[in-house]
Amino acid sequence: MLQKRIDDQPSISREMVREAQDILHRHLKRVGLKQTAQRDTILRSFLETRDHLSTDELHRLVQKKDPSIGYTTVYRTLKLLAECGLASEVAFHDGIARYEHQYNRRSHHHMVCTECGGSVEFFSPEVSELEAEIGRRYHYETTRHTFQIYGVCEDCRKKNSARPA
Amino acid sequence: MLQKRIDDQPSISREMVREAQDILHRHLKRVGLKQTAQRDTILRSFLETRDHLSTDELHRLVQKKDPSIGYTTVYRTLKLLAECGLASEVAFHDGIARYEHQYNRRSHHHMVCTECGGSVEFFSPEVSELEAEIGRRYHYETTRHTFQIYGVCEDCRKKNSARPA
DNA sequence: TTGAAACTGAATTTCATTTTCAATATCCGC
DNA sequence: GCGGATATTGAAAATGAAATTCAGTTTCAA
Structure with a gap:
């Protein structure tokens, strides 16, 4: 799905990535979950976009960085990101759940x-x-x-x- | 799903049912489809509610009038009702499509x-x-x-x- | 280092929705 | 009223997104 935006360059600075990662890590610790390379990779891929991404679309982006990361993990990590306020679900009426940045927005x-x-x-x-x-x-x-x-x-x-x- | 309303008595008069049926019949004729007893039964059941009905819920109501009417027919008829403006889809974002009256509303x-x-x-x-x-x-x-x-x-x-x- | 607990990802399941298909009903012209 | 072409019906199967399962793997606190 297209959006009228130039999305090729990262939309977010290095420090903001770090800050977002901190938020995620703190959230993981708080609820007794673990920090993993996959979750970090998925978060970084997510931050590098400005689209309204479906799980599937994000999975494709994540695979460019690490082809071993599966769809399920992306799916679960998006829920985590939503939990800690970094992402939020946005439902257009085409039956596909999408997520967008919520951080500082x-x-x-x-x-x-x-x-x-x-x-x-x-x-x-x-x-x-x-x-x-x-x-x-x-x-x-x-x-x-x-x-x-x-x-x-x-x-x-x-x-x-x-x-x- | 509950709604705070008294829904047991029909919410719509006999004449309004007739009028709605006319709208449906005209629509069917216009697009070259056929008038059937099932479609009329489903329309009547639909008009007798004021809830936001899922296909499944309407199917259960319809079965009280005619147990032989299948889920598929209810599903297809709801689309027809939406086409001719008698119903409209309302998405509560819980993954279930619901319909409500649109007629005179x-x-x-x-x-x-x-x-x-x-x-x-x-x-x-x-x-x-x-x-x-x-x-x-x-x-x-x-x-x-x-x-x-x-x-x-x-x-x-x-x-x-x-x-x- | 170690082991309990969580994570991973492929595969499976779930669940609403949509399509298929063979049998049936409608309705148009006669 | 009577064909018969055409649409309808409803059970069953298919679809597709989301959610769960499970065996193997990784994390991390002590």
Whole structure:
């Protein structure tokens, strides 16, 4: 899936990688889990992207660094990253779980093109206010929300009008 | 999954059932499909609820009227109902597709309890305005959006504090 | 160093969804 | 009302993503 971004160069500095690794290691220690080379490799691969990665896509990236790392480990490590706040799951409605960086990132939402799968991020504090307000009104202790907009991007509309169905 | 509503009495009048059936029948004719007793039965069962039904749940309701109707037919009919605007899919992100009435219903959103699965509906025109605004800003032709709030409802919080983990 | 505990990854299982296919029902023109 | 072409039905099988299992491997605290 495409996203309108230049994703080839690492999006994050060496120090940030170290810091993220520390967060992961502390989390592992806290919950009595172990630090492994695989988990570090997977974290580094993850940090080097800015896409919304599926387990499968991240697995492919990880394999470039270490072909012996299996899909299952990537799958489990993504859950770990989500647990310690380094990643967060983002569900577009195509039935595939995706993850994105959460580290040092202000809350945002996505608008997804249903033709090409591309997406743009946008920021909208009103949505969080709405979450709080609705929670108060119905006595829910809210934890999170999802908000996605679906549509067709400009490029796809141009393609469609050039070659209509 | 529970919803805080009295759902035993039909939520929709006889005339509305007829009207919905007409909509379905017209749709079938339009796309060259056939009117069948099963489809009518499934539509009626669907209209008699106000829950957010999974295919499986609707299948169970349908079987009370006609035990010979299979899961597959319910599944396919729900897609048909969605096609002709009588139902719409609503994803609570628990891996199960749900459908709700769309007929004569103003746009609304859901807040879902992650403990008991219960939900409340709320109305918030700001969200649609936001959809339009963000669409304009990034030159997307928007078609729809999803917005859900997740949290823990009052009842589940009481239960939790009575019997803490 | 050592051993208990956790990890790994291939394979398997799970589970909702989707497709297949042979038997059946619908409905269009007569 | 009567074919018969065409769609429908529902059981069963297939699919595909997610989750779990298990035997062998690695980590790390003492």
